[in-house]
Amino acid sequence: MTYREKCDARMKRTQQRLDAALISTRFPEVSSIVVDMKQTRKGMVAFCLLRTLNFSSDSHAHFHVECLNKDCKDCTEGFDLEQVVAAMVRSHTFSREGELVCEGNGLTSGHVNITYNVTIQYNGNSEML
Structure with a gap:
């Protein structure tokens, strides 16, 4: 992926987040x-990566997490917690x-969960109850 393609992909992700309603x-x-x-x-x-995402009422309702496996062929959209x-x-x-599992194919280094x-x-x- 060229530098320009990476920038375009980043701009697209940023725009999707901004387009989501508050x-x-x-x-x-x-x-x-x-x-x-x-994420493991x-x-x-x-690898094992611990993350905490905090959303307040004035945050955008965009609950998308990218797949960290760059070798993944079919999981380019990542994980979406919107339905959850x-x-x-x-x-x-x-x-x-819960748990979400990468469904990608052609991986050389394993699936991400x-x-x-x-x-x-x-x-x-x-x-809280």
Whole structure:
């Protein structure tokens, strides 16, 4: 990938994030969302990366996490937690754990897995169930 292609891809990702509605607009009952993730890859070059993503009500509702495996052929879009968050808000769930697995093919260094814990704080609720 050339430098120009990388810049174009980065600009596209930034624009997608900016095009997403604000959390206060999309989910007005939500005050904050915290996503704790552990990204792991096994294989010749194994790694484990811990990340925490914090979203406030004035953040963009863009819950996309890129796949860290650059050798991946089919997983160029990464992992999308949008459906997880939307389902939690619909059912008024405070916390959910799960795992997403890279479905890419042609990997030389192994699949990437994301283990996540999403915690949502709703407006007017200072305690979680």
